[in-house]
Amino acid sequence: MTTLTLSNISKLYPARAGADPLLAVDDVSFRVTQDEFCSILGSSGCGKTTLLKMIAGFEKPTQGEIHVGDSRVRGPDWRRTVVFQDYALFPWMTAERNIGFGLEMKGVPKRERDHIIKEHIELVGLQGFENVYPHQLSGGMKQRVAVARGLAVDPDVLLMDEPFAALDAQNRELMQNEMLRIWESERKMVVLVTHSIDEAIRLSDRIIVMTKGPGRIQEEIKVNAPRPRLEDDPEVMALKRRIRGLLEGNVTEAA
Numbered sequence: 001m002t003t004l005t006l007s008n009i010s011k012l013y014p015a016r017a018g019a020d021p022l023l024a025v026d027d028v029s030f031r032v033t034q035d036e037f038c039s040i041l042g043s044s045g046c047g048k049t050t051l052l053k054m055i056a057g058f059e060k061p062t063q064g065e066i067h068v069g070d071s072r073v074r075g076p077d078w079r080r081t082v083v084f085q086d087y088a089l090f091p092w093m094t095a096e097r098n099i100g101f102g103l104e105m106k107g108v109p110k111r112e113r114d115h116i117i118k119e120h121i122e123l124v125g126l127q128g129f130e131n132v133y134p135h136q137l138s139g140g141m142k143q144r145v146a147v148a149r150g151l152a153v154d155p156d157v158l159l160m161d162e163p164f165a166a167l168d169a170q171n172r173e174l175m176q177n178e179m180l181r182i183w184e185s186e187r188k189m190v191v192l193v194t195h196s197i198d199e200a201i202r203l204s205d206r207i208i209v210m211t212k213g214p215g216r217i218q219e220e221i222k223v224n225a226p227r228p229r230l231e232d233d234p235e236v237m238a239l240k241r242r243i244r245g246l247l248e249g250n251v252t253e254a255a
């Protein structure tokens with residue numbers, strides 16, 4: 001079983017012109033298991049994105065180590081793919097070429113690549129849009145391409161940074177449900193960064209609630225309520241109150 005392990009991770013950004021050094025993440029340790037959906041939840045500036053960038057290998061921790069299975073994270077790698085809020089698709093490539101990009105980098109032969117691309121187009125429900133360019137797609141569809149691209153290389157972990165924040169409320173909910181459907185069929189480890197309590201509760205097996213910056217773990221919460229998690233479910237409502245209390249620094253009765 002592949003486990004993601006963060007051991008005593010800190011990140012100190014060095015001083016920049018006119019700005020002091022900044023401790024963005026302070027001594028964070030947690031584990032995520034193979035098919036777990038884990039969310040990192042916290043207010044703006046608490047170091048969520050910094051944490052995700054370190055897991056992806058884009059930033060190096062100042063202290064501590066990150067491992068996926070036995071191998072230490074030392075840089076970006078197809079084993080940890082990222083879905084960004086702004087999609088980060090290549091505008092000059094069609095949907096299917098975007099999805100196949102990582103496979104090409106990985107050296108997967110064309111025939112196998114075409115097969116995997118087709119499978120992933122179907123997985124995210126984009127049949128008929130294979131040859132369309134990103135500017136011709138809606139925000140939700142672009143995000144489907146980004147999710148398919150992230151999953152096509154069969155990574156150990158899919159990292160998502162506020163992936164639905166740019167969508168309107170209706171499309172956000174639709175994409176959250178789609179993400180659940182995709183995750184349930186793929187059974188992939190997902191680490192999602194979000195500032196939305198509703199999103200974290202709707203999607204996650206476990207929620208890591210961060211303190212305000214410098215980001216430390218305030219609490220890890222296992223979410224046991226069966227999916228789909230409806231807003232008026234008493235367990236969901238109690239959990240929401242509890243997390244809101246934590247984020248406001250005002251811990252309410254445990255749910």
Ligand SMILES: Nc1ncnc2c1ncn2[C@@H]1O[C@H](COP(=O)(O)OP(=O)(O)OP(=O)(O)O)[C@@H](O)[C@H]1O
Binds near residue numbers: 044049195
């Ligand atoms: N490259 C950098 N150099 C210096 N400081 C940085 C850098 N990147 C982020 N920071 C600072 O580190 C802190 C944490 O930023 P980060 O983006 O990780 O937080 P966040 O929780 O993801 O916030 P948001 O939800 O607003 O995106 C912030 O104070 C930010 O200004």
